[in-house]
Amino acid sequence: MSIYLALILLGVASGMNIASCNDNTGFTLVPNMNGFTVYVDEYTLGILDNESESMDEFGTTRTYRECLAHATSEARIRLASRTVNDAVFLNTLQQVPLKISNDGVEHFAYSGKCAQGCVYSFLPERLIRDIANSPDLFIHEYAHVLHLATESSSQSKAQAEAYSKFMADERSLLEITYSQPYIPGSCCFWYAATNKYEFFAVTSQAFFLEGSEQRWDWPTTSALLQSESPAAFNVAESYWGISEEELIAAMSECKVPWFELLSDEQWVAILSGIVALLVITIAFVCYYFSCWKKCFKKASPKDDAKFETNEFL
């Protein structure tokens, strides 16, 4: 029973956490990723030099390896042009690896806090194609890295206010402008409205768009972000332009929850211990109150007689 319960609890606790992000067993480091640390599993390593579905502006197909190099290169170029002395990349983003494996359904996510953990995908072909075609999508996950490392910063507080303003005033007018009703909890056009974290990640995507690039959900361009939610645009500008001193000060106040640091083996040990302790406690209580046979054995008239004469004791 204890093993069964432990497996259930392990299932609840499983998924990527900082400990599993730090475990690179079975992963290979991909070289030349423009300063980003990229790890891939054996399956992804095997497809890296295959042609991807992604094409550049001349219609040339790239390999998956070239797609990854393109996405990371574009991210570095855009970050360098909108951050101060590359402070955000050097102090937060470069510490968080991208891990790609073929063992789940999640498309793209960040697991971690305080510039720890990893950005990960369980869908290699789709993810690599998507970030090559839309480098702003790659920036989306790393915007979460910046945000969750600096929640005590003045930029983070301004960002929460910009999100509240968007939800209270701006969004309802934009629903009419775009003929797109907002349905709480839904994805798609109003994904930015999900919560303040997605609001920052999605508005950062728009902030980093270049030239004629356009997104399909709100905000579709950097210029429209500036005119439709000026506070969000100003936050994106000041957050990505944060100085190294402000960044380090905010990060020094960032704390990682202890359970994020436990490995799967440690979770199994803890949960098994809890279940064993419960079983021992129940057994002791039953014995103590002389109900042992009622709990674990069908009573018989003969046993009752023994029980009454304390033969079990």
Ligand SMILES: [Zn+2]
């Ligand atoms: Zn997100």
